[in-house]
Amino acid sequence: MSITATTVQxxxxxxxxxxxxxxRERVHCPVLAPDDPGFDGIREVFNAMHPGDPALVISCFGTADVRDAVTFARDNGLVVSVRGGGxxxxxxxxxxxxxLIDLAPxxxxxxxxxARLARVQGGAVWADVDRETQAYGLxxxxxxxxxxxVAGLTLGGGYGWLRRKYGLSCDHLVAAEVVGADGQVRVASSTENTDLLWALRGGGGNFGVVTWFTFALEEVGPTVAFAGTFYPVEEAADVLRGWRNYVAVAPDEVTASCLTITMPADPELPPAVHNRACIVVGGVYxxxxxxxxxxxxxxxxxGTPLLDMSQPMPYIAVQQGFDAFFPRNTLQAYWKSRYLSSLSDEAIDFVAAxxxxxxxxxxxxxxxHMGGAIAxxxxxxxxxxxxxxxxxLSIDGNWTDPADNEANIAWVRETFRLSAQFGDDGVYLNFTGRSDEPADVAVSSAFGANLRRLAxxxxxxxxxxxxxxxxxxTPVATS
Structure with a gap:
């Protein structure tokens, strides 16, 4: 049975x-067409709005499979998508x-x-990394x-609970094995293909398929101090003012964030937060x-705590603490983000509203809150x-019914548009949905003066x- 696929033209x-x-004879891994057993078992994506309908899936077992898949796509002029974590x-x-080049295996x-180094394959998720590195307190x-x-987060930058003390995921990338568009396998490091390593540290998936990442490790855990307090959303403005004042003087060891969500009536949660709109303040030392x-x-x-989950906690538990908010292939998701050079009272009132x-x-x-090692x-x-x-500022539109897409997307876009009055320092591409503006606008905003070198x-x-x-x-050769 033949398959119809989209070409690069x-x-x-x-x-x-x-x-x-x-x-199939060339690779040592499954090659799956839509009617094949196992096709529906490939790693699901997070965003149910974009499930994808690939014509062919190569579920790679290793670098050689990725090399052969890229070569096959190039020889046949096929559009390629790469799915790491999805x-x-x-x-x-x-x-x-x-x-689709599927790296899940x-x-x-x-x-x-x-040596305080970790080598991580391109299909790993952060739970895989945390489990192995925390065995050594790293x-x-x-x-x-x-x-x-791991791949998408690192190649796009990578913010987490350690960002102010230790910086970004991409800052800890010290080497990478990459399958290029020509099918060649290269190593990017401080001694070879140094320009490629520079580009992989935040430049996205533009330069090839990363099959192995090598990261520098930091001493963390296994237990860390965690603050997690739920306040009524009605107190958001006051809570945010207090949070702003706190982070202004907090040491770099503190990474803190605020989010607003309506908690479900989960029997494992106290009744005080059931179906309750909350502002959640989280922090890690x-x-x-x-x-x-x-x-x-x-x-x-x-403010007035509805629930306080603060306690010394295993670092792995902190890393998994927000997983329940982001189930795979369940939510329709459309996000926008914007950096702010300050957080005025007027900006806080806007966010609270x-x-x-x-x-x-x-x-x-x-x-x-940013700064610290990032800056x-x-x-x-x-x-x-x-x-x-x-x-x-990140505006994470999430909902469940596709019939509500238009209204929710419009709300996110309007919030993003209005937020520009409080500062427009660019966007974070990992927190940005498919744009309603030309794609190069967001890319230019994110990369700024680095875009020319990246091109x-x-x-x-x-x-x-x-x-x-x-x-x-867009590739642009320089003379």
């Missing part, structure tokens, strides 16, 4: 049984009628505690949802847990350019833009 091509069988808000690993983590700064893919609980104490005293007017119980309006890295030292703004590196490693299912950088 925008047309369609037919892949015959003979052609597909040749691919957590892309914009659905960048879920193109229709594409050839490639989730190994190898830890060298003496960690890579990762995300705040343990089911998030990177250091001695007992000392950290004292330093985090003010975050527990910002929008938090109270959320159109869905599981829509989040978030504020992240200590020069903006041109990595592809990730935005390091100076002290705050990030040149793109032209060197992917001149034909084979890897385009991403926050795409």
């Amino acid at each position: 925008g047309g369609l091509t037919t892949l015959t049984d003979e052609v597909i069988e040749e691919l 957590h892309s808000i914009a659905g960048l690993s879920a193109s229709d009628s594409c050839m 490639m989730h190994a983590v190898q830890v060298d505690p003496a 960690a890579v700064p990762g995300g705040v949802v343990s089911d998030t893919g 990177s250091g001695d847990a007992a000392t950290g609980m004292d330093i985090l104490a003010p975050l527990r005293e910002l 929008r938090a109270a007017a959320r159109p869905s119980p599981v829509t989040l309006v978030n504020l992240f 200590a890295v020069p903006p041109d030292a990595t592809a990730f350019a935005q390091r100076s703004s002290p705050f990030l 040149s590196i793109k032209a060197k490693y992917d001149p034909d833009n084979v890897f385009r299912s991403n926050n795409n950088i």
Whole structure:
């Protein structure tokens, strides 16, 4: 049975049984067409709005399979999508009628505690990494949802609970094994293909398929101080003012965030928060847990607590604490984000008002405190350019019924548009849905002055833009 797939020229091509069988003989992993057993079992995406309908899936077991898959796609002129963790808000690993390179089977983590290095395959999620590294009391700064893919988060920057003390995920990337658009396997490090390593530190999936990441590790845990206090959303403005004043003087060991959500009537939660709109203040102290609980104490005293979950907690538990808010293939999701150079009273009042007017119980309006180790890295030292703004506003539209898509997307866009009056320091691409504006606007906003160098590196490693299912950088060769 032949398969119709989309080509890079925008047309369609037919892949015959003979052609597909040749691919099956070349690789040592499953090659799945829509009618094949196992096709429906590939790793689900997070965003149910963009489930993807690939024409062909290569579920790779290793680097050689990825190399052969890329070569096959190039030889046949196919559009390629790469799915690592599948957590892309914009659905960048879920193109229709594409050839999908599925990295889910490639989730190994190898830890060298003496060298404080971890080698991580491209299909791993952060739970895989945390489990292995925490066995040695070590960690890579990762995300705040343990089911998030290592690849997407790292290549896009990577904010987590350790960001102010240790910086971004991409800052800890010291080497990578990459399958390029030409099918060649390269290592990017401080001694070879250094330009490629620079680009991978925040430049997205533009430059090839990363099959192995090598991360520098930090001493963390196994127990950390955690603050997690739920306040009534009606007190959001006062809570946010207190939070702003606290983080202004907090040491770099403290990473703190605020989010607003309506809690479900979960029997495992106290009745006080059942079906209750809350502002949740979370914080982690990177250091001695007992000392950290004292330093985090003010975050527990910002208003009238409905629920206080603050306590010394295993780092792995902190990493998994928000997982329940982000189930796979369940929520329709459309997000926007904006960096803010300050957090004025007027900005706080705006955030509080929008938090109270959320159109869905599981829509989040978030504020992240930045600075610290993030800002200590020069903006041109990595592809990730935005390091100076002290705050990030993220408007995470989440809901369950596709019939509500239009109204919820409109609300997120309106909130994002109105927020520009409080500062417009660029966007964070990992927290950005498919745009209603030209794609290069968001890319230019995110990369700023680094975009020209990124375009040149793109032209060197992917001149034909084979890897385009991403926050795409147009290849531009420099003379």
